[in-house]
Amino acid sequence: MRNILLTIEYDGTNFCGWQRQPDKRSVQGEIEKALSIVCGAPVSINGTSRTDAGVHALGQRANFRGEFGIPTDRIGIAVNNILAGGLNSIGSVGDVQIVKVEEKKEDFHARFDAKGKKYVYKILNSQEKDIFGRNYYYQINKPLDVEAMKDAAKYIIGTHDFKCFQAAGGEEKATTVRTIFDLKIFNQLADNRKQEIELQIKGDGFLYNMVRIITGTLVDVGLGKRTPLSVKAAIDSKDRQKSGHTAPPQGLYLYEVYYDLEELNKF
Template sequence: MKNILLTIEYDGTSFFGWQRQPEKRTVQGELERVLSVVCRCPVQVNGTSRTDAGVHALGQRASFKGDFGIPTDRLVVAANNILAGGMNSIGKIGDLRIVSAEEVPEGFHARFDAKGKKYVYKILNCQETQIFSRNQYYQVRKSLNIEAMKQAALYIKGTHDFKCFQAAGGEEKKTTVRTIYDLQITEEKNELGKRTIFIEIKGDGFLYNMVRIITGTLVEVGSGKLPAEAVQDIVESGQRQKAGHTAPPQGLYLSKVYYKLEDLAGL
């Protein structure tokens, strides 16, 4: 019996999220379908994060067990070939790809052994409508004050009860206390003056829609709707209605999953 840990990347635009659903195309469902063919046995995949519809991944992790003979490296090649279109895949790129696979100890579980995650949220901050970026960025037309956003981010870093950044409808958690180890906000401008803002957030766990609500709150600070210091009061209040809007899914990327605490905390 092998226990395999996968690293996966995907464009979430055409998926109804990670978790398998009847009659709907999901990342978990596609992986299980393809891996079951490659391994010639039923495969059930356990993912680290249940990303929502439209959310992307650069480094999603998932594990599965099976009694199959195909070598691990060939498993990746065969699965990616099917995911890209099979015999007609020459020159094609699919929206889901296994980046790597490795054998791990029998008791390892991709979700329960994870120590934390890093997400990246991408904002396109310009006036002109960008139709070719609509599925990869959140476009905000009003110019954002990035220094105010950085100031607000200081109130989010650390260990807090983040109930104010939790949307209704998610899985009920035993506690809403989380630790945000790092929250960086940077920007880039291209030769045409288009401005992209990146919010990179690393923590030991995230509540339902937490990163998207944090992003929406920071956008409201950057646009002048909220003062930076109001974020401290928002966190302390624990009230969702005081925080900003929920930013749309297409700008969100699951960037990395950590399995060692020292890597997560930067020790």
């Protein structure tokens, strides 16, 4: 029995999300259909993160088990050809593709063996809207105070009960305590009217919509709607009503999944 680990990237714009759903186009469903053709038998994959509709990924991970003849190094090529429409031509690419294929031990599980994840959230802070960026950024037309956002971010790093950053409707968790190892905010000024802001957050796990609520809370700080210290108060309160709004899915990217604690702890 072979156990294959996939590293996957996708543009989440035209998907209902990662998870397979009846009569809806999902990332999991598209990959499973292609793998079933390539392997000559039904394939079910175990994904690490159940990203929502509109969320993108550069480093989603999923594994599957089975007995099939295709060599490991040919799986990605064959699947990507199908995902791109079977065009089999230079330059053709779909909105989901396999970027790496590895063979793992039989007891390996992509989700349960993960030690942590890194997400990136992208913001376009500009007075003018960018039609071509609408699916890939949170576009904010009022000036953001990035230094205030950085001050607020310091209160999020560490081990806390992050219940205030959890949205209703997700899978019930045994605990809402998580460790955020790092939260960095970078900004690049294009001109006096436009800047790109990127949040990079690394943790041992995330609650439902946690990154999007953290982002929305920091945006509220940047807009002057709340103080940096209010973020600490929100965490201490464990009350969702004390934190900020939920940022839209379009700016969120699952960047990397870690299976090595040393890699996870690198800053």
